[in-house]
Amino acid sequence: MRPVRYSVAASLDGYIAGPRGEFDWIPNDPSVDFASLFAKVDTVLLGRRSYELVRQQGGSPWAAGTRVYVFSGTLRPEEHPGVTIVRDDVGSLVASLRSEAGDGEIWLFGGGSLFRSLLAEGQVDAVEITVVPVLLGGGVPLVQPGAPRTVLALTGTRTYPSGMVSLSYTTKRPNA
Amino acid sequence: MRPVRYSVAASLDGYIAGPRGEFDWIPNDPSVDFASLFAKVDTVLLGRRSYELVRQQGGSPWAAGTRVYVFSGTLRPEEHPGVTIVRDDVGSLVASLRSEAGDGEIWLFGGGSLFRSLLAEGQVDAVEITVVPVLLGGGVPLVQPGAPRTVLALTGTRTYPSGMVSLSYTTKRPNA
Numbered sequence: 001m002r003p004v005r006y007s008v009a010a011s012l013d014g015y016i017a018g019p020r021g022e023f024d025w026i027p028n029d030p031s032v033d034f035a036s037l038f039a040k041v042d043t044v045l046l047g048r049r050s051y052e053l054v055r056q057q058g059g060s061p062w063a064a065g066t067r068v069y070v071f072s073g074t075l076r077p078e079e080h081p082g083v084t085i086v087r088d089d090v091g092s093l094v095a096s097l098r099s100e101a102g103d104g105e106i107w108l109f110g111g112g113s114l115f116r117s118l119l120a121e122g123q124v125d126a127v128e129i130t131v132v133p134v135l136l137g138g139g140v141p142l143v144q145p146g147a148p149r150t151v152l153a154l155t156g157t158r159t160y161p162s163g164m165v166s167l168s169y170t171t172k173r174p175n176a
Numbered sequence: 177m178r179p180v181r182y183s184v185a186a187s188l189d190g191y192i193a194g195p196r197g198e199f200d201w202i203p204n205d206p207s208v209d210f211a212s213l214f215a216k217v218d219t220v221l222l223g224r225r226s227y228e229l230v231r232q233q234g235g236s237p238w239a240a241g242t243r244v245y246v247f248s249g250t251l252r253p254e255e256h257p258g259v260t261i262v263r264d265d266v267g268s269l270v271a272s273l274r275s276e277a278g279d280g281e282i283w284l285f286g287g288g289s290l291f292r293s294l295l296a297e298g299q300v301d302a303v304e305i306t307v308v309p310v311l312l313g314g315g316v317p318l319v320q321p322g323a324p325r326t327v328l329a330l331t332g333t334r335t336y337p338s339g340m341v342s343l344s345y346t347t348k349r350p351n352a
Contacts, residue, residue: 014190137323143189147313154339163330
């Protein structure tokens with residue numbers, strides 16, 4: 001089975017982007033080795049807004065050749081070559097990706113709305129939040145409100161020189 | 177100067193109480209030594225809702241003899257002997273408590289609305305969040321939305337056997 005891992009940077013008050021979608025609060029910490037963190041990722045899942053934010057940045061943070069699935073009821077597939085647009089039945093598509101052979105990892109890149117849907121479907125295996133030392137006071141939440149209560153098990157922590165702290169968890173079943 | 181420290185347990189998604197005000201998601205971890213954590217606290221600050229939650233529990237988590245200030249525009253002082261009800265001018269009262277002589281600490285017990293007001297007034301010196309390994313999907317936010325962006329400096333982390341992780345910070349000036 002190939003694990004789905006929700007891996008994002010978040011403010012201490014639980015936002016993954018500021019009130020105007022901004023990311024300027026995330027320090028550029030050279031000690032974070034993204035290449036090795038995501039070496040096993042061969043598949044990326046994104047909601048529509050996260051996908052549009054990535055496109056605005058002009059380049060994607062994952063390796064060339066990575067399979068990319070964007071979950072959206074409105075984007076037109078013919079306008080987005082190179083990615084697979086998934087309109088509905090999010091849970092069964094992700095279940096099928098997870099059951100593929102191999103040890104590649106599936107990176108749930110964002111955002112909080114897709115994370116909520118996949119939590120509700122029991123399709124998230126691991127959660128890794130890099131807590132940035134800032135309070136934003138508003139913005140895009142880590143989890144869109146309405147997700148089921150989900151118990152986690154801590155698997156590790158790591159502190160970076162910039163004051164960021166990564167907290168890694170596996171998920172237990174909802175309401176466990 | 178006596179520091180104001182906002183010290184609370186929160187879910188990974190940033191809630192200090194569940195959607196119905198519940199705390200049943202906070203593990204009773206015997207390795208957390210509350211007595212020594214709060215040994216220097218001689219003053220406690222609470223918003224109205226946090227105060228009412230403490231009263232419902234039937235006992236307060238702080239030592240006898242602690243000075244208690246409750247910030248509320250509606251509670252009637254004569255009905256709440258033993259605590260000081262503060263109706264307005266939250267910032268100047270707290271500034272005056274901070275400037276008192278001695279090395280006692282001021283515990284900002286909760287909740288997110290009082291924390292927002294005091295952040296905006298620059299009256300919070302330290303933030304200590306004990307992150308509980310759970311996603312709640314909704315509830316009472318750690319910081320009420322609308323707080324100013326506040327940069328923090330990490331001062332320490334501690335991992336407990338239950339999987340809780342305490343993250344300690346000092347505050348820098350808003351928008352620094």
